[in-house]
Amino acid sequence: MKKEQTVDDHPDSVVDTISSTEKLLAHVVTPQLPWRIHGYDVEHDLARHYSLLETFLLAFTGEIAPENYGRALEIALIFLSPKSVAHDSTHAGILTQVIGASPSPILSTTLMILTEEAQDLIKRHELLLNLLNQEELNYLPEEFQTEDAQERASVERLALALEETGITLPFKEFSRDAALLYTLHRVGLKTPLQLCSVIVLSRLPAIVAEVGYWQKGKLENYPMKLPNFRYED
Incomplete structure (x- = not known):
């Protein structure tokens, strides 16, 4: 007769062997009223x-950051906020809406892709962020420069908007993305998790607004041949 196994018959898992604390400590927000942050x-x-x-x-x-840091963060996030239907995160949100999904899957799908996009942006600028963390940005690596006229004009507008905060961009050759990441780092956001969080936060409202223009459950309104393709044997 086969012996029935019980929990006690199995060896301890890795989790079982860890001597852990008995409390989940709150480090930032108090666990009850009156709410406090740090x-x-x-x-x-x-x-x-x-x-x-x-x-x-x-x-x-x-x-508590200097008041000009809050304003500089606001400017950077406004510059970061546009995400059109041409971007995967917005496109995915629209498709989830037209198939009739509820807010939870719409937001979770959009946020997942939006986070991947932000994470990719940060990864592509890893060298720049490392130089900033080491306070060794004495030169601007070529991959973070741009010669595109429209992009340079956008960086000039960013520099102009930041004038009121007293924060200046050290290189006029900055690419738009590099200039914005420099600004975020300058106000104290230095880790990938912090940077990814605020980038996602800045872009979500415009995406949700775009998704809201599409009628829920109306798949016939979605362009099924975008781009125009055909099947061949």
Whole structure:
């Protein structure tokens, strides 16, 4: 007769052998009212005296940032915000909407692809971010430069918008993406997770708005031959 196995018959798993703490510690947000972020009262202090983006910087860095940093972050995120139907994340959100999905799968699909796009952007600028972290950006590597006239004009507009914050771009040859990542790093966002989070945050509203223009469950409104293709034997 085959012996019935019980949990006790199996050796300990790796998890079972770890001597772990018995509590899940809160490091940023208090676990109950009154809510605090890094010790700052959310309702009596942050909501009354600080902007949303200054609160974000507090959450990310653990410190109240200078007021000009909050404004510089706002400018950078506005520059980062456009994502048209030509981008995979927006396209995926639209397709999920027209097949009749609810908000949860629409947002989860969009966010997954949007995060991959942001992660790819950060990966392509890994050298630049390493130089910034080491405070050794004495030159601008060629891969972070641009000679495209429209892109240079966009970087000039970014530099102009940042003038009020006192933050200057050290290289006029910056590509648009490099200039924006430099700005995010300058205000204290230095890790891939921090950078990815704010990039996704900046781009989601425009994507959701674009998705909202498509009628839910109306697959016939979706261009099925985009691009125009044909099957061949």
